[in-house]
Amino acid sequence: MNPKIISVVTGASGFVGSHLVDKLLEQGHHVKCILRKTSSKKWLQGKNVEIIDCGLFDKESLKEVLKDANYLYHVAGVVKAKTNEEYIKGNVEATRTLLQALVEINPGIKRVLIVSSQTACGPSLDGKPCTETTKEHPITRYGNSKYSQELLARSFMDRLPISIVRAVAVYGPRDTEIYLVFKTYQNGFMGLIGFNKKLVNLIHVKDLVDGMVLAAESDRGIGQTYFIGSQEYYDWIQIGNVISKAMDRKALIIRVPHFLVFTVAAFAEFFSLFSSKAATFNIEKARDFVQQYWTCDVTKAVNEIGFRQNISLEDGIKQTVDWYREVKWL
Secondary structure, three states, X not given: OOOOOEEEEEOOOOHHHHHHHHHHHHOOOEEEEEXXXXXXXXXXXXXXXXXXXXXXXXXXXXXXXXXXXXXXXXXXXXXXXXXXXXXXXXXXXXXXXXXXXXXXXXXXXXXXXXXXXXXXXXXXXXXXXXXXXXXXXXXOHHHHHHHHHHHHHHHOOOOOOEEEEEEOEEEOOOOOXXXXXXXXXXXXXXXXXXXXXXXXXXXXXXXXXXXXXXXXXXXXXXXXXXXXXXXXXXXXXXXHHHHHHHHOOOOEEEEEOHHHHHHHHHHHHHHHOOOOOOOOOOHHHHHHXXXXXXXXXXXXXXXXXXXXXXXXXXXXXXXXXXXXXXXXXX
C-alpha cells in the first residue's frame, strides 16, 4: 500500500482554505492544518485532519510540521490591517519563515503553492485584461504586500519548487465578504458603484481550489505564476440579475457615486481608530471598488495546467444562495 500524500495547509480554517482541505481529503491526502491558537475551527470540525496551532512564526514547530510534507499550500494571509507593517508581517514575513523552514528541513518537497491575489498585479489598464506578463501596479497596501510576497517567493525558486496563483474575487458557501452583496439584495437593494459599467472576474471557490491543486500538481507549474479566475467577465447588472433569479425576487438598484464611496470609507476608517480591529471597509477598499475593470486573462492556466471554469455564474450563485439559506444567513 502506497504511503499517503501529506499536504500542509495554512489558513485552513478560512473560506478558501477550508474548501481546499475538503478537496485534498477527497483525493485521499493526509492533511495537516497550521492555525493560530485563536483561529475558529468551525469549518474543520468532524473532518479527518491534523491540526497544529503553532501559527506561522514558530520556525522550529513549522519544521516539525513540514519535515515529511509532500505539498505545502500557503493560503493564510492578512486581508485587512491598520498599518502597512501588519500587512508586511502577515503576508511577507510569515511566508519568509515558512520558506526558510522548508529550505532547512524539506527542500525536496514536491511543491509549494503560494496563494496570491489579483490585487498584486492591480486593476486592468485601459480595459485590457491583466495577464502574467502585465507589469505589476498594485494600488493598495494589501496589493503591495501580496506583490512583495510574490517577489519573496520568486527569490526562493532556486531552492524550492514554488508555484504562485493569483486569485480573483471569490464567492461561494462559507464566504463572508461577497455575502454582503447577497445580504443587501435580500433586504431589497442592489448597490452599484458609480455610473459606468464595471467588469470583473468572479470565481466559485470550488473552481479556484481546483485551479490551485492543478497548479500544485502540474510539472509545468514549477516556477510559474497563474491567474485563476472565471473564463468570462461579468458586469454588476448581470450579476444582480443572476442573484435576482436565484433568490426569486427583485431589488431596487441604487447607484452610489464614487465620492460617496470614499466619504463612507473615510468615516469607517476614522471610527476604526477607536477599535482594536481594522475597518472592513476603508479608503483602500474604496479605491478597489471604484476601478472600472478588475479583469484578467486565464489563458496561461488553461493551456499549461488544464484549468477550466466548471461552475457557471448562474449555477454558482444558485448553490451559494441555497447554502446561505440552509445555514440561515439569508
